[in-house]
Amino acid sequence: MEIAIVGNGPSYEEYLNQINSQYDVVVGCNYPDERILDVVSYSVFADALAARMMRKKGKWNHYLDKFKLVLGSRAQFGLTSCKDEPGGRQTCLDYFKELGVIEEIIKTPPEVIQEFEEDRDQKYYNSGHMAYQFVCEKWPEAEISIYGVDSMFGQSSGSLTEVTVKGKDTIWRGAELFASTTNKWKYNWNILSEKYSNKTIFYGPELKTLNLRQDNE
Numbered sequence: 001m002e003i004a005i006v007g008n009g010p011s012y013e014e015y016l017n018q019i020n021s022q023y024d025v026v027v028g029c030n031y032p033d034e035r036i037l038d039v040v041s042y043s044v045f046a047d048a049l050a051a052r053m054m055r056k057k058g059k060w061n062h063y064l065d066k067f068k069l070v071l072g073s074r075a076q077f078g079l080t081s082c083k084d085e086p087g088g089r090q091t092c093l094d095y096f097k098e099l100g101v102i103e104e105i106i107k108t109p110p111e112v113i114q115e116f117e118e119d120r121d122q123k124y125y126n127s128g129h130m131a132y133q134f135v136c137e138k139w140p141e142a143e144i145s146i147y148g149v150d151s152m153f154g155q156s157s158g159s160l161t162e163v164t165v166k167g168k169d170t171i172w173r174g175a176e177l178f179a180s181t182t183n184k185w186k187y188n189w190n191i192l193s194e195k196y197s198n199k200t201i202f203y204g205p206e207l208k209t210l211n212l213r214q215d216n217e
Contacts (some may be wrong), residue, residue, distance in 0.1 A: 048078020
C-alpha cells in the first residue's frame with residue numbers, strides 16, 4: 001500500500017501530477033490545494049484556528065464534504081471553546097461530530113517536543129507530524145511519500161497554510177527563528193522515524209529526496 005502525505009510547503013507543487021495519480025490514500029494538512037482535493041481522503045488539523053473555519057458560514061465550510069478530519073488534541077480542545085456558528089448553540093466540535101466527519105483524534109506521543117514559540121504561533125508538533133503518526137498507526141505496513149515538508153530541506157519561505165488559514169500571500173521568517181524552529185521540527189521527524197517502521201521518503205524542492213530510515217533505501 002502506498003500513501004502520500006501532502007504538507008503545505010511550496011515544493012508540493014512540483015509533484016502535483018504524481019500526487020494525483022499513483023497513491024492508494026492521500027492525507028492532507030489543513031486545507032489541501034484544490035488541484036489535489038479530489039484524491040484527498042483525510043486532512044489533519046493541529047490547531048482549532050484552522051479547523052474552526054469549516055463551521056457553519058465559515059470560509060471553508062464547503063470542505064466538510066471533501067475529506068474526513070483528523071484532529072490533534074489541541075484542535076479538539078479549541079473546538080469545544082467556539083460555536084458551530086457565531087451565536088450558535090452547540091460547539092464546533094459537536095457540529096463536526098454530528099456530521100460524522102471526524103475520523104480520529106490524535107494524542108501526541110510523549111517523546112516529542114510540543115512547546116510553543118514565545119508568540120504562541122508555532123507548535124513544534126505540527127499537522128505534518130500528526131499526519132505521519134496517523135498513517136503509521138493506521139497502516140503500519142504502508143510505504144509513505146511525504147511532500148511539501150520543505151523545512152527538511154532547509155527552506156521555509158512560505159506555505160499554503162499562510163494563505164488558506166491566515167490570509168497571507170507569503171510568510172517571512174527571521175533567520176534565527178527559522179533555524180530554531182526547523183531544528184525542532186527535524187528533531188520530531190527523527191523521533192517519529194525511530195518510533196515507526198514504515199518505509200518513508202520525503203520529496204522536496206528541485207526534486208530532491210530524503211530518507212530518514214537509511215536501512216530502507
